[in-house]
Amino acid sequence: MPDTIMSKEPSSDLESAMQMLIKTFHKYSGKEGDKYTLSRGELRELLVEELGTYLGNCKDDGVEKVMNDLDANNDGEVDFTEFIILMGALTVACNDFFLEFKPEDKPKDGSKGNSAEKKD
Numbered sequence: 709m710p711d712t713i714m715s716k717e718p719s720s721d722l723e724s725a726m727q728m729l730i731k732t733f734h735k736y737s738g739k740e741g742d743k744y745t746l747s748r749g750e751l752r753e754l755l756v757e758e759l760g761t762y763l764g765n766c767k768d769d770g771v772e773k774v775m776n777d778l779d780a781n782n783d784g785e786v787d788f789t790e791f792i793i794l795m796g797a798l799t800v801a802c803n804d805f806f807l808e809f810k811p812e813d814k815p816k817d818g819s820k821g822n823s824a825e826k827k828d
Contacts, residue, residue, distance in 0.1 A: 733791050745785035
């Protein structure tokens with residue numbers, strides 16, 4: 709993405725979220741090896757630092773499983789496309805979790821809800 713786009717103020721929440729994904733990936737990807745991929749260590753650090761609340765304590769075997777699942781081309785590193793697949797899957801899982809435990813939408817007046825109105 710050209711720097712001119714990234715330097716512009718995002719005009720929507722979704723644009724902000726996209727920029728944050730890109731910035732977060734590159735915050736960790738440049739620490740060792742190829743600056744455009746995440747090594748196992750970089751992936752572990754990202755998961756712990758950025759997703760610790762949702763994922764809890766990432767065990768080394770958990771990071772290894774995530775790495776193996778994501779590393780579609782088997783190069784031992786996670787590129788941005790593979791990272792976005794992880795973020796998409798985690799976002800779907802969180803959405804499903806929150807929907808499952810969402811309190812029922814009940815009207816405040818105690819009525820049964822949106823049933824068909826009787827006509828006189």
